Amino acid sequence: MVERAVVQGENKLLEKNYRLTPQRKAVLQALTQAGKGAHCTVEEIYLIARENCSQLGLATVYRTLELLTRLSIVQCLVLEDGRARYEIKRNPEHHHLICLECGRIQEIEDDQLLPVYPQNVSFHILSASIHFFGLCRSCAN
């Protein structure tokens, strides 16, 4: 079964006159297949996507993710380890709870934290990326 997010992504590509190649389909498929809260590295996406598109090259995955990011189909998350992670962009926006003990990443939706954006700042805020660090339930005992 083809996920809704895949179809939406494919449509966005077509709308902007980008070609719908098996490689792009496979990357989109991999991102949704990994599921919510997956935050896959490029390498991980590559490995999953190759199952549906065996001749896929790693460089193509990088190029595809760059394109999908530019089209706001996916979003990039860079954690302290400096490696890029990607996830399908969703609405409403969400933020991340990163466990300092086990490294697991949970998600939290924007409206669960009544985002109070700064006042009296001469800066026009368009979006926010919030990383909370702490201990997840099981690591906190």
Add this chain to the structure above:
Amino acid sequence: MVERAVVQGENKLLEKNYRLTPQRKAVLQALTQAGKGAHCTVEEIYLIARENCSQLGLATVYRTLELLTRLSIVQCLVLEDGRARYEIKRNPEHHHLICLECGRIQEIEDDQLLPVYPQNVSFHILSASIHFFGLCRSCAN
């Protein structure tokens, strides 16, 4: 004139029985010399620090920054470009306003944004890193 932050950093090193080498002094000095809101890359810190310690090697800068981070003397900031940036840790904590147009980074203190940490989440939050993206005053026209 030697900055207060340098002296504090040096004392923290001594307290924990780390040696106070010219290399470590130079890195601390470079970080404070760059000033508030500098967010220097490792390479930049290396270039500044070398002015006071000519035989300094880049690997030592990496090792020193890793140590200073571990001792909470500095903090590491990883932006979307994936390169590590470092700044002296201050109190109160602050967050970042990143201009999407010119890339300049402003700072905002924690208490200026009534930090609203999530409620009803089974996660023990210890700290937060908030990146706001948008347009700085001059780029917004």
Add this chain to the structure above:
DNA sequence: GTAGGTGCAAATTATTTGCACATGT
């Protein structure tokens, strides 16, 4: 048919590591 996309291998960039030598305490 052709512009746009891809695979591969080589290049680049950021960071880490091994090891012989140097130095702060």
Add this chain to the structure above:
DNA sequence: ACATGTGCAAATAATTTGCACCTAC
């Protein structure tokens, strides 16, 4: 004196790029 630190060069890891070939439209 000696553990700790350092410089250098080589290793590793992540990402980017050049180019000949391929394919979705």
